[in-house]
Amino acid sequence: MNEPLKIGLAGLGTVGCGVIRMLDQNNGEDIARKLGRPLKVTAVCARDKNKDRGVDISGYSWFNTPEELAKSGDIDVYVELTGGTDGPALEATKIALKRGLDVVTANKAMLAVHSTVLAKLAEENGCALLFEAAVAGGIPIVKSIKESLSGNSIQRVYGILNGTCNYMMTAMQNEGKPFDEILKAAQDEGYAEADPSFDVGGIDAAHKLALLTTLSFGTETSFDDIYIEGIEKITPEDIKAADDLGYRIKLLGVALKTDEGIEQRVHPTLVPSESAIGQVSGVTNCVCVDGDYVGKVMQVGPGAGEGPTASSVVGDLIETARIDKSANVKKTVFSMPVDKLAPYQRAPLKAHEGGYYVRLNLSDRPGTFAAVATRMAEFGISLESIVQRSHGTETDEKVDAAGVAAAPVVIITHDTTEQAVSEALKAIEEDGHIVGQPNMIRIERL
Ligand SMILES: NC(=O)c1ccc[n+]([C@@H]2O[C@H](COP(=O)([O-])OP(=O)(O)OC[C@H]3O[C@@H](n4cnc5c(N)ncnc54)[C@H](OP(=O)(O)O)[C@@H]3O)[C@@H](O)[C@H]2O)c1
Known part of the structure; x- marks a missing residue:
């Protein structure tokens, strides 16, 4: 059997303890057989050393902070499971990558904000940065x-x-x-x-x-x-x-x-x-x-929970263990090298096209129904349906400014733009036929 992959786990909460249970108590032997080398947690860190976590951590080196673990742990791979966008999670991940350690993480908050910087560090230092668990937990x-x-x-x-x-x-x-x-x-x-x-x-x-x-x-x-x-x-x-x-x-x-x-x-x-x-x-x-x-x-x-998230973290650890560091194969964090990623160009939401659901409380007076339909038509919106609903608990007491009862109406539009719907609803509100704010929900074309 080859040398074990030495793992440093920062964070011993739901996911960290799940990884320990999966490797040390349950599937470790099978994984070692598949890989030809064992995965071994050797060092850990959390805030409270004495907390009962339901797993035995006495055999691992203890570090008081993620940064210390990333800097000095006798490890091949650093696993960030403490959470948070910035702070120790980010600092320690940077330290690990600069040290040339592969990194595995479930920390989506950190990656959503800092992934470009971290991916650059990983690729410059020839490290893997794997994050299967950060997106939809157990789904690969x-x-x-x-x-x-x-x-x-x-x-x-x-x-x-x-x-x-x-x-x-x-x-x-x-x-x-x-x-x-x-x-x-x-x-x-x-x-x-x-x-x-x-x-x-x-x-x-x-x-x-x-x-x-x-x-x-x-x-x-x-x-x-x-x-x-x-x-x-x-x-x-x-x-x-x-x-x-x-x-x-x-x-x-x-x-x-x-x-x-x-x-x-x-x-x-x-x-x-x-x-x-x-x-x-x-x-x-x-x-x-x-x-x-x-x-x-x-x-x-x-998408979450101890088992599914540990499953994805361990899958990434197995991938890390398979990397032949001496082969000098360029690893990319995303689907392409980080310096080939295009700048993000945001499409304006007002240009979004799709159908819309709108629920509004319409004054129960002659002509208001037609007035709403007319306003929609003025903004080029065609209606799939417009239906008067019976009062729900939420709408029971609503009356308009003149004391006339308001009835809930639900509209489904055909495909239109966000801008058209927003402007039409603004005009309908200004017309004074509705009570309160309309509730608009987008419909996704599948
Ligand atoms: N739970 C899930 O189902 C799930 C799913 C997908 C992704 N994730 C992500 O995985 C990461 C971990 O989640 P979790 O649910 O396992 O969190 P958790 O149960 O809250 O555990 C966090 C662990 O990190 C330790 N910790 C926090 N801040 C620390 C610091 N400054 N220094 C040292 N240790 C620190 C805590 O120590 P103490 O125990 O001593 O307080 C605890 O052991 C998060 O980024 C989360 O978003 C979680």
Whole structure:
């Protein structure tokens, strides 16, 4: 048996302990047989040395900080699992790469913001920087795009990239309860964090989307250019109305190549109920790729959790162990060398084309229905349907300025532009026929 691959694990939380369990307690021997060399955790770091983690760490060298581990650990590969965009995670990763160590990480927040700098460091120093676990947890989408699909010109990559949101949207669909109640239940059951803002606000999905964009289109990672809208404003009335019209509402991350640049957007989206993506429920994630030769490819699986995330980290460690350092083969972090990545060009959202769902509370007076349809027509928007809904709990008490009751109306448009819909809704609001703000949700063409 050849020399072991010596692993330094920074972070002994859900993922770090999952990696230890997978290697030291369960699959280590099989992996060594496959590789012809064992994977051995030799050094670790976390904040609290004495915390009971349910795994025995007494045989590993202990470091107090990620930076110390990256600098002085007797290791071949540094594994960043502490989390966070900047701070010790970023510093230690830079130290490891400058030292010539390969790096494996699940830290999407760090990569979404710093991947270009880190990829440059990795390639300059001849190191691997692998991050399968950072995008959709256990789904092997990074390798799929980087390797198996790399001959394709990719037009669009999209998916359900956050399990917490999908769990909540599924529960709202099944139980008909409002967002706050479903969030509380999700927190009680451990499917949502105490501070859920990263998940429900769409930030976590955007971190993953930023990386998918770079992998798919060969552009520099540009997290700041992502349009992000969370699921907080979705109501049971929206879910019920969408359902009646044959749609499900999902938080999607979408990156699309257009003539004007690349759209990157994370927002609640209507998809047909019967579509494959419409059927993905609970915490499950999925990622879809539209390639010119392969057509549409969809991968579905667990997007988070100890086992699935450790599975991806260990897969990357196995890839690292297979690298022949003496062969001097250039390793690229993305689908091409980092200096060949094109600058990211953002397509303006107002030019986005697609169908729209709009729910508004319309004053129950003669002519208002027709006035709304006329306004839409003035902005070149043709309507697939316009339906008056019965009052839901949320809309029961609404009356307009003159004290006239308002009734919820749902409109589905044919394909149009974001600009046309925004301007039409502004004009409708100014006309004074509606109460409150209209709720607009994009429909994704599949
Ligand atoms: N959990 C998932 O399902 C999942 C899925 C995909 C990707 N990820 C990513 O994987 C990474 C790890 O996630 P996790 O869920 O395992 O996190 P976690 O359970 O919160 O664990 C974080 C670990 O890092 C340690 N740590 C944090 N800051 C540190 C610092 N400044 N110095 C030393 N140690 C520090 C903590 O030490 P203590 O234990 O001593 O406090 C803890 O052991 C994150 O980037 C996350 O986004 C997680």
